[in-house]
Amino acid sequence: MRVITYKEALREAIIEKMREDDENVFMMGEDIGVYGGAFGLSLGMLEEFGPERILDTPMSEASFVGVGVGAAIMGMRPIVEIMFSDFLTFGADQIINQAAKLRFMTGGQLKMPLVVRAPQGSGAGAAAQHSQNIEAWLLNIPGIKIVVPSNPYDAKGLLKSSIEDDNTVIFLEHKLLYSMKGEVPEEDYRVPLGKSKVVRSGKDATIVATSIMVKRSLEAAEILGKEGIQVEIIDLRTLKPLDLSPVIESVKKTHRLLVVYEGCITGGIGGEVISQVAESEAFLYLDAPPFRLGGLDVPIAYNLNLERKTTPQTEDIVSKVKEIVGGDWYARISRDA
C-alpha cells in the first residue's frame, strides 16, 4: 500500500472533502493561506481553492472561532485551524458556551458541523506556552467530540468523519507525528468516531494510549516482548465519545492496566479510563492496581532534556509495565502508604 506522512494524510482529507463539497467546506486560521500554515499543512491550498475557502484570519481566536460557529449554524462545514492548541483558550468561550451547547439549547433545530483542528504536544522545544496537551480541559465539556489520531491512516479517516459530523469536533494533531509515515490507501475510506482499536495483542498487561503515546507504547512493547512480556495496546482514537469496551475485555484477559498519555497526569484521560474500568466487570479481574503514566504536573520546560523528562518516553513505559507485571508495585504502594 502507498506510504505517506501523517501531515500528508490530513492534507488529503481536507483537500478531498473541499473538492467533494465545494459549497460548504472551507478552512480558516492564522497564516494558513499565503504562508501555508505554521507546519506547512495547507501549502498550495490557497492556489487550488482561492482566498474565500482558505481564509487567513487575524490573530484573534475568539473572533475566528466565533466565525466558525456562525458559519456552522448557517449550514456550512468550517474547519478552523488553531496554530497551537495552547491558543484555544482565547476561543474557549465560543467552543464551551456556544458550539457545545447550541444544538441542545435549540432542541436540535441547529446543527454544529464545526471542526477545530489544533496541533498539540511537546518534544519540539517550543516551551511552556506552545507544548501543552489540552485534551483534559476539553474532556469536561459535554456536547463536543475530541479526536486524537495516532497514525496517518487514522488521521485521514478520522478527519473526514469529523468534517462530516454534525457536531463540534476538536481534532488534536500531535506536532511530532506530522512526519510519521504509514500506509494510507488511495481509495476513499472513513474511520468512525467513538471507536477505540486494539493495535497490538498481548496477554500480560493492557496499555491504553492516545496520540504519540501509541507509537511509544508500540516501541516499548517490542522491548518488553524480548523479555517475555506481551502487552496488549489499545488506541483510544477518540476521547469523546470514549469507547472502553475493548479495554474492559482486554483487562479481563490481562488483569493489568496502564494508561499512558502525554498531558498532565492529574485530572486527565488516565483517571477517567481507570474509573470507568473500575466501575465495570473488569474490576473483578484486576490483579494489580490500574496505573497511570502521564506528563508531570509542571509547565513544559524549554530545555530539550528537561522537556523529555516531563513527558512519558518509551523507556518509562517499559519500566512501568515491568513494575506492574513483576509485582514490584506492591512495594511502591506499601511504601507510599
Add this chain to the structure above:
Amino acid sequence: MPELVEMPKLGMTMEVGTIVKWCKKEGDFINEGEPLIEVMTDKVVMDVESPATGIVYKVLAKEGEEIEVGKVIAVIKLTTDSKEELAKFNTAKERKKELGTEVEKEVTKKTNKKNISTTEIPTTPFARYIASKERIDLEKAPRNTNGIVTGESINKIKITSDKEEIPFLPMQKVMAEKMTESGKIPQFTLYYDIGADNLINLNNQFKKENLKSSITPILIKILARVMDSFPIFCSNFDGEKIIRSAHKNIGIAVQTKKGLVVPVIKDVDSLSTKELFTKFNMLTQNAKDEKLTLSDMEEGTITISNLGMFGVSYFRPLLIPGQTAIIAISTIQEKLVLINSGIFIRKMMNIAISCDHRVVDGVTAAQFMQSLKETIEAKISEVFK
C-alpha cells in the same frame, strides 16, 4: 514481641523430634497456620504450623537434626516487632540452649492468638474473584514474592504446564513408607465367603433402637470376641520378638482428604455396644477432621479395612507393619447358595485376612477365620447379648 516456635510434643511418648524439612527459609513470609517444618517422630511425619503471620526471622536447627521437645527452633518476626526486640535473637545460634528455657517463660506469657481475617491479607480483586469462584481459602492461598495474594499466584500451578507437581503430603509419606515396609513382610491371605443375613438384621435392629450403628463396629466387636480364643492376634512383632498385649486394640482404616489413617479403638471388649459405636464414630470423624492425636493411632495389633461400600467383591489387604493381621471386608451381595441340596438366596460377604507369617501360621489363621465365620453366621446373638 517475636513469636518463638518450639519443638512440639506430638505424642505422649515423644521426647525428641527430627527436622525433616524446613518449608520456609529465613526471610520468607509465612502465614499463621502455614506449614513451617516437617517433623518426624518415631511414628509419623507431621507438619508443624507457624503460630503467627510474619517473616521467618531465624531458623535455629538444621534439617536432619534431632531436637528435644520444647526447644526453640525458629523465630517469627511480626510486623509490629522493633529492631530492639529482635536484637537478642541475632546471636541466637550461640544461645540456643538458653532459648530453650526462655520458651517456657514465653509460652506462659503467650497471649490470645490474633485472628487474622481474610480482609487483612493483601489480596487483589482478581485473587478474591478466583477464590470465591473456586472456593479457595484466601488465608491458605499461595502468595507471590511480595507476600500478597494475586490471581497469578493462585493460578501459577495451573498455568505453568499441563503436568502438575502434586505435593506429597506428610501423611502420605508415612503411609508410603509403611506400605513399602509392609511389602517386605512375608504375609499370606485367606478368603472366606460368609453369610451376612444375621449381621444385617442386627444392624437394622440397632438402627431401630436409634443407635448409630454400622457394619464395621459390629464386626469389630465380633472380632474382639473371637480374639479371646486366639490371643496371638493381640500381638505386635518388631522383627525380633513378639509382644503379646492383654488388650484388644483394633485399628480402623479411614480414608481422609490427605490420605489413609488408622486410628485404634483400644480395649474393645471393655466397651458396651453403644460405647463402641460412639467411639468408632468419633474416631472416624476425628480422622476426617484431621484431629487425631498420635496416641489415637498407637498400639493396634489388628486392623479392619472395609471397602464394602465401594462394591468390592474381595481384596487382599496389606499388613500394617508391627501388627499381626489385617481384615478386609468386602461388599454384601445376594447370592444363590446350595444348602443341603436346596437352593437358597442368601446375603453373602467376603472377609479376608492377611497375616504376618512370622507370627501366625496358616492353620492358626484359618481356625481364627473359621471361628469368625461361625460367630457371624450363627452365634452373633451371643456376642451382643
